[in-house]
Amino acid sequence: MTSGTRRTGLEKTMKTILLVSALASLLIVLLIFIFTMKEAMPAFRELGVWKMLSGTTWRPGNGEFGILAMIAGSGLVTLGAVLIGVPLALGTAIFLSEIAPGWIVKIVRPSIELLAGIPSVVYGLFGMVVLVPLVREIPAPGNAGFGLLAASIVLAVMVLPTIANISEFAIRSVPRGYREGSLALGATKWETISRVLIPAARPGIISAVVLGLGRALGETIAMIMVIGNSVVLPAALTGNPLSIFLSRARTLTGNIAVEISYATGVHESALFATGVVLFILIMLVNSSAGFLLRRGARR
Amino acid sequence: MENETTRMSTEGYSLFYGRFKALNSIDIKIPSNRITAFIGPSGCGKSTFLRSFNRMNDLIPGVTTTGTVRLDGRDVAKEDVVKLRKKVGMVFQRPNPFPKSIFDNVAYGPRLHGLRNRSDLAVLVEKSLRQAAIWEEVKDDLQKSGMSLSGGQQQRLCIARAIAVEPEVILMDEPASALDPVATLKIEELMNELKMNYTIAIVTHNMQQAGRVSDYTAFMLTDQNRAGNLIEFGATKQIFTTPVDSRTEDYISGRFG
Numbered sequence: 001m002t003s004g005t006r007r008t009g010l011e012k013t014m015k016t017i018l019l020v021s022a023l024a025s026l027l028i029v030l031l032i033f034i035f036t037m038k039e040a041m042p043a044f045r046e047l048g049v050w051k052m053l054s055g056t057t058w059r060p061g062n063g064e065f066g067i068l069a070m071i072a073g074s075g076l077v078t079l080g081a082v083l084i085g086v087p088l089a090l091g092t093a094i095f096l097s098e099i100a101p102g103w104i105v106k107i108v109r110p111s112i113e114l115l116a117g118i119p120s121v122v123y124g125l126f127g128m129v130v131l132v133p134l135v136r137e138i139p140a141p142g143n144a145g146f147g148l149l150a151a152s153i154v155l156a157v158m159v160l161p162t163i164a165n166i167s168e169f170a171i172r173s174v175p176r177g178y179r180e181g182s183l184a185l186g187a188t189k190w191e192t193i194s195r196v197l198i199p200a201a202r203p204g205i206i207s208a209v210v211l212g213l214g215r216a217l218g219e220t221i222a223m224i225m226v227i228g229n230s231v232v233l234p235a236a237l238t239g240n241p242l243s244i245f246l247s248r249a250r251t252l253t254g255n256i257a258v259e260i261s262y263a264t265g266v267h268e269s270a271l272f273a274t275g276v277v278l279f280i281l282i283m284l285v286n287s288s289a290g291f292l293l294r295r296g297a298r299r
Numbered sequence: 300m301e302n303e304t305t306r307m308s309t310e311g312y313s314l315f316y317g318r319f320k321a322l323n324s325i326d327i328k329i330p331s332n333r334i335t336a337f338i339g340p341s342g343c344g345k346s347t348f349l350r351s352f353n354r355m356n357d358l359i360p361g362v363t364t365t366g367t368v369r370l371d372g373r374d375v376a377k378e379d380v381v382k383l384r385k386k387v388g389m390v391f392q393r394p395n396p397f398p399k400s401i402f403d404n405v406a407y408g409p410r411l412h413g414l415r416n417r418s419d420l421a422v423l424v425e426k427s428l429r430q431a432a433i434w435e436e437v438k439d440d441l442q443k444s445g446m447s448l449s450g451g452q453q454q455r456l457c458i459a460r461a462i463a464v465e466p467e468v469i470l471m472d473e474p475a476s477a478l479d480p481v482a483t484l485k486i487e488e489l490m491n492e493l494k495m496n497y498t499i500a501i502v503t504h505n506m507q508q509a510g511r512v513s514d515y516t517a518f519m520l521t522d523q524n525r526a527g528n529l530i531e532f533g534a535t536k537q538i539f540t541t542p543v544d545s546r547t548e549d550y551i552s553g554r555f556g
Contacts, residue, residue, distance in 0.1 A: 177395030181457070184353060185408040185464055186385040195407070200398050 080152025171203020345528025451482025
């Protein structure tokens with residue numbers, strides 16, 4: 001065999017191997033979706049998709065399987081985490097990429113990476129021991145400390161490393177010419193950051209936030225430990241609408257994890273249905289990121 | 300040179316990267332409303348020197364200087380850097396429009412300096428684009444991204460962006476080195492028109508370009524310690540025909556560099 005044909009052969013083999021690896025993840029996603037869907041079908045068929053999605057009571061004993069409260073719980077805790085975590089993460093990213101001298105970066109960045117390595121159950125413990133008692137100090141009727149606020153803070157810290165790291169990289173990757181161009185026009189450092197660097201890094205920052213959102217929606221054990229787990233539609237405890245975050249709640253993930261060990265029959269199927277809803281929510285988040293990115297590119 | 304008004308000048312100006320001396324005691328007077336070209340081989344410090352006039356070297360950690368740089372007789376080191384850079388604009392080697400619309404690129408500087416009124420901005424943007432000889436090519440769609448233009452157009456957009464803040468001096472750091480000959484010619488023609496209103500200092504690798512566009516030429520060269528020195532400065536015609544220093548003659552005639 002000449003080396004020419006051997007090389008073409010290798011070329012073809014490699015191409016096939018790479019194609020298979022790329023298809024593998026697609027296949028796995030499809031398989032997970034199909035099997036979860038298959039297990040969820042009895043619940044959807046028996047109870048009705050809309051009735052499950054809009055139902056606010058979850059009483060497996062009574063055959064009531066409304067998951068709206070859990071959708072709201074997951075949604076609100078993620079919203080809370082975004083409200084707290086994104087500004088914090090962006091601030092960190094901007095500081096590390098543009099402002100901090102090298103030696104501070106060398107201390108801060110590893111500690112953020114360390115944050116990413118802490119197991120979520122440890123975050124849960126921290127939340128229970130530190131945050132929950134703190135939140136309990138807020139005067140409001142029915143405030144037990146366990147609830148959306150404590151959970152949002154825990155979640156914000158958990159998504160911080162992801163969002164901060166990727167955003168920092170995005171800001172650092174902005175070409176030096178933009179920075180110099182802006183400064184040479186008499187812009188201050190902050191004007192350059194806010195008017196040129198952040199807009200230019202926007203696609204990367206959006207990806208960072210979406211990855212963080214995905215992680216937040218999927219977080220389970222830490223949420224179970226601090227969110228209170230009551231199946232109630234979160235509602236404001238006082239006249240202040242923000243006090244909704246003092247309400248107890250349950251996340252979609254928590255619902256599955258807490259009950260799957262003993263659930264049977266329709267109950268079990270309803271938990272799979274919860275998983276399907278979670279799956280679709282995460283897909284929606286990802287595709288909305290795609291939409292935002294395209295809109296950014298057009299401008 | 301005796302009859303010229305000085306716009307910018309340096310006296311005994313040296314610049315150090317850490318302990319390394321990159322510029323050695325440079326004295327120069329850059330005349331107003333003229334084009335002054337800085338030529339010399341790579342690494343002779345001409346770009347570094349150009350960046351001293353708007354203090355872009357401040358951004359580099361470890362840079363220290365001695366001597367003075369003056370704009371209209373005032374020491375730029377004592378001036379507010381934001382105000383200085385408004386008066387001393389800069390065009391870079393690689394065209395660097397922001398990833399914004401053509402309009403927003405040109406309006407960027409004026410907005411920074413407080414111009415908010417939309418119709419005033421529109422007038423200023425048009426005026427700047429006209430002065431930069433790019434208006435006719437872009438007037439139909441000012442909302443198009445500045446990045447979508449060709450390299451030569453991007454560079455003229457950057458010149459428009461610099462003009463829009465109404466500077467006194469425009470520094471150009473090899474503004475045509477990334478452009479093709481046709482785009483280069485356009486930039487050179489443009490410079491000739493701009494010198495009516497602005498003082499221009501240009502760094503160029505291209506000696507023909509210096510000969511074509513500049514009124515005055517400064518020749519720089521590194522000494523045995525690799526520090527940049529100003530060897531000779533004078534009217535371009537004189538530098539190119541009857542240089543005083545033999546090193547200038549060697550460089551001009553292509554014996555090295």
